[in-house]
């Protein structure tokens with residue numbers, strides 16, 4: 001019995017160590033491999049050289065990733081939050097609630113490349129929106145909706161049923177209670193879900209491949225412009241055998257942005273006076 | 275008489291929780307509801323301000339507030355007139371001050387001087403003011419259980435209800451805090467009507483004017499506190515009281 005206990009404990013600790021080492025190792029490795037090419041020129045410049053991308057920088061891709069990530073994060077955040085509010089506070093019918101939750105589960109299980117194909121068929125071919133920041137962001141939104149909705153739903157549950165009923169018992173209507181009590185109570189979690197959703201969208205390649213991303217472009221000036229994105233740029237650099245070095249530089253930038261967004265969301269949530 | 279129920283039945287789905295409850299509550303009195311757990315005391319309180327609907331309960335029969343059928347009163351107005359306090363203290367995760375101004379702000383009070391007056395007035399009535407006066411911006415969740423419960427009662431008073439429903443408000447509190455709340459309730463009954471569920475018979479004896487004994491979704495007996503405790507008419511009441519004494 002005692003041996004079993006020890007082995008279990010050993011296994012738990014070992015798993016923790018393995019995960020930590022992999023995470024930090026990966027991180028440090030990418031930073032190490034990338035740091036050489038990350039110069040100010042790399043960050044604020046455009047791809048240059050022949051073939052294009054072997055020199056110069058990734059600025060349009062940085063902006064493209066940030067913009068598409070933010071647009072889909074915000075769209076997905078608003079839709080996800082509203083879905084969660086509906087599910088938790090307005091949906092009286094248990095069957096409809098189960099149906100929506102199942103639909104979200106199914107959507108979460110669809111491979112992102114299929115969502116990309118759908119976005120292409122529906123938005124680009126069907127509705128005739130060009131391959132653009134808009135089409136890509138909408139497609140990314142579809143991808144992150146289940147992820148965000150489920151997290152938002154959990155976030156709303158920060159407010160207990162009793163707190164909710166206590167507010168109603170003061171004669172205060174549902175809507176006001178949701179806006180002034182439930183959302184502020186969950187603000188921190190809402191911000192983190194938003195951040196995670198944005199990061200998830202920024203890292204995805206498949207959904208934007210057919211819907212908006214291109215090998216080279218400037219910084220998109222309007223929603224209907226095509227754009228560059230960091231993960232796709234990385235993919236091209238490696239796939240076309242252009243430059244593994246530049247690819248690590250791109251990965252470095254992507255990871256730093258992702259980290260920054262996570263930390264920013266974490267602190268925005270913390271400082272909210274609730 | 276401020277509240278009267280007429281053949282009140284409550285269902286959760288097909289489960290019949292309350293069966294033909296006919297009771298009355300007197301104005302400016304404390305009425306205690308006692309009975310074994312699961313007999314429907316909480317359900318009864320929730321049906322008085324229609325929060326039962328938020329739990330999926332359905333009611334039949336009528337409830338009258340000052341002779342007006344509560345179904346004819348807009349639900350928010352009804353809940354404004356009948357406040358409710360839960361068993362575990364349910365503070366909002368805001369500062370003490372924000373807990374107190376939450377409802378007044380909703381009701382349109384914007385003047386910060388008036389808001390402050392209201393907040394302080396009810397904190398004083400709840401006997402909490404002296405303990406928290408320097409720390410109104412402190413998170414309410416940092417208060418002790420007893421202080422939280424008094425804050426919740428104070429918050430309930432900010433909307434100036436006519437009736438206050440309390441569901442075992444002291445069951446999570448120690449003797450000192452319980453005594454605090456009891457003396458507050460005795461003070462409050464001058465201005466409000468109080469209905470309190472309690473499993474503490476000594477508490478009912480100390481503070482209640484009337485007692486209702488419930489069992490299995492029905493009202494077995496109701497009457498003056500002394501009558502119920504000293505000479506109950508129904509053998510089931512007698513049994514419960516004897517059982518609880520030991």
Ligand SMILES: Nc1ncnc2c1ncn2[C@@H]1O[C@H](COP(=O)(O)OP(=O)(O)O)[C@@H](O)[C@H]1O
Pocket residue numbers: 286289291310311312313314315316317318329330
């Ligand atoms: N939301 C609910 N759905 C279904 N049944 C419930 C619900 N809430 C309470 N009940 C049932 O109603 C009965 C009475 O519960 P309650 O009013 O909480 O009793 P008490 O407060 O007297 O202990 C119990 O049998 C309980 O299981």
Ligand SMILES: [Mg+2]
Pocket residue numbers: 315316317441
């Ligand atoms: Mg109860």
